[in-house]
């Protein structure tokens with residue numbers, strides 16, 4: 001079988017978005033899922049797999065059913081008796097989002113508990129994607145298992161993409177996050193960091209400094225910076241590509257994740273990095289105009305193709 005699939009590894013939570021009070025809307029989201037959602041919308045012919053661990057409660061069952069209704073499988077991900085998904089709520093100040101989490105005992109923390117199942121889920125994938133949040137939810141031994149599985153997939157021919165997506169609250173220390181993220185970058189082909197995260201984590205002074213630092217570790221780097229231009233570093237050269245200005249953003253949740261999905265979809269069909277960034281910016285601009293992390297497939301496709 002041809003290695004044609006796209007796989008994303010991490011935690012998809014229950015998401016409360018919209019207005020506080022009785023009008024919360026429940027959805028399913030999580031950074032690596034949001035990226036896969038956009039990637040799948042834009043590369044519908046590639047089998048899409050969300051690699052995680054799931055519970056067996058009604059919410060976990062609904063989550064897996066929601067994935068399936070939208071053409072996304074779970075590969076060989078374990079379904080664990082008695083476990084349940086994590087939950088997060090989005091609070092908005094204007095369109096700027098803040099998250100409250102209930103996730104410390106989520107099923108996804110066991111995504112590397114069965115190394116053979118994890119390895120199987122990563123077989124025959126054209127692309128394997130994961131993030132710093134995937135690393136942050138795992139204990140040290142599980143993180144090693146995960147990175148070994150990603151390295152094996154890469155040796156078998158998968159392209160590996162990684163977003164450091166630094167969430168300080170999920171790490172025991174900044175140093176622990178730095179060490180784990182550097183280990184992940186060592187098995188990465190395409191790095192998709194966000195400048196404010198890298199500034200916080202590695203004290204980079206400018207996006208250019210982030211691009212240069214990461215460009216020494218990874219062949220293809222795109223540094224996102226919200227509404228500011230993105231900086232691309234490939235093969236020792238760098239360039240910037242303006243973002244799309246959105247006059248009335250609604251909710252910035254998932255913008256960077258969807259950018260990543262758009263970028264990777266474009267690269268998989270052979271668009272050059274700068275063109276892929278232009279498409280990715282348009283995808284991100286569409287996502288900030290909806291509440292919650294996910295825009296409809298139609299919205300994402302229209303933005304990508306416009």
Ligand SMILES: O=C(O)C(=O)C[C@H](O)[C@H](O)CO
Nearest residue numbers: 029030031133253254257293
């Ligand atoms: O913060 C997290 O762990 C999430 O996955 C929630 C959001 O969907 C994500 O951060 C948006 O990038």
